[in-house]
Amino acid sequence: MTDTHPAIRVSEIFGPTIQGEGVLIGLPTVFVRTGGCDYRCSWCDSSHAVDNQFRDEWKMMSTGAVWQNVVALSGGRPLMVSLSGGNPAIQPFGALVKRGHAEGYRFALETQGSVIRDWFADLDVLILSPKPPSSQMTTDWAAVEACLQAAQDKPQIVLKLIVFDESDYAYAKDAAARFPRLPIYLQPGNHTPPRPGNENAPVDLDGIIKRMEWLIDSVARDRWFEARVLPQLHVMLWGNRRGV
Numbered sequence: 370m371t372d373t374h375p376a377i378r379v380s381e382i383f384g385p386t387i388q389g390e391g392v393l394i395g396l397p398t399v400f401v402r403t404g405g406c407d408y409r410c411s412w413c414d415s416s417h418a419v420d421n422q423f424r425d426e427w428k429m430m431s432t433g434a435v436w437q438n439v440v441a442l443s444g445g446r447p448l449m450v451s452l453s454g455g456n457p458a459i460q461p462f463g464a465l466v467k468r469g470h471a472e473g474y475r476f477a478l479e480t481q482g483s484v485i486r487d488w489f490a491d492l493d494v495l496i497l498s499p500k501p502p503s504s505q506m507t508t509d510w511a512a513v514e515a516c517l518q519a520a521q522d523k524p525q526i527v528l529k530l531i532v533f534d535e536s537d538y539a540y541a542k543d544a545a546a547r548f549p550r551l552p553i554y555l556q557p558g559n560h561t562p563p564r565p566g567n568e569n570a571p572v573d574l575d576g577i578i579k580r581m582e583w584l585i586d587s588v589a590r591d592r593w594f595e596a597r598v599l600p601q602l603h604v605m606l607w608g609n610r611r612g613v
């Protein structure tokens with residue numbers, strides 16, 4: 370049967386492995402990482418899914434082909450599928466989510482909140498991760514708000530903020546104040562992300578842990594008891610390695 374749904378631009382599909390960060394940390398997951406992003410964060414840790422120099426590695430895949438990959442990797446046993454990128458919101462995932470739901474799979478999507486899709490309402494988990502000042506990107510808060518509206522309160526929705534320094538921390542507080550009903554997850558940034566084409570570049574784990582300690586101290590000092598502070602577990606375990 371011909372797949373009439375628009376094709377999805379895929380950088381890589383891998384798993385099952387554990388989700389390494391945020392609200393779903395530790396949960397066995399298959400990742401569908403898309404190619405292409407409307408942002409260029411200074412510390413992006415997924416440049417192989419962002420930089421045009423990797424375009425040749427990206428594939429246009431039908432919804433059916435992506436689905437077959439997910440089923441093969443999971444052995445046909447339903448699990449959480451993480452739609453990540455790049456910015457996965459650019460890609461047409463509505464049909465994949467419907468198809469997976471019919472088989473008992475669940476879907477989480479993480480996005481900076483710059484591209485709004487009506488199929489956000491069909492997700493199980495929507496992770497909004499607006500990018501702080503250290504990214505050198507500018508947040509369009511109206512777009513983030515529109516993502517929330519599109520989701521219509523149907524999925525579980527959380528905020529995830531990367532924090533490198535004081536101004537990022539202030540940004541995270543501002544984000545929490547804008548969306549007080551959303552659970553908030555804070556994550557120390559990785560200042561040693563993989564450079565394009567070099568996933569073996571060492572990670573400064575000591576530096577990341579120091580930033581994590583500073584972040585915990587800041588939250589405690591400010592009595593910001595709603596915030597949860599988590600590391601990137603996969604970075605602690607596997608450094609910058611891809612496909613884990």
Ligand code: SF4
Pocket residue numbers: 406407408409410412413414415416419454455456481500
């Ligand atoms: S939004 Fe995410 S994928 Fe896009 S450049 Fe920023 S960190 Fe990288």
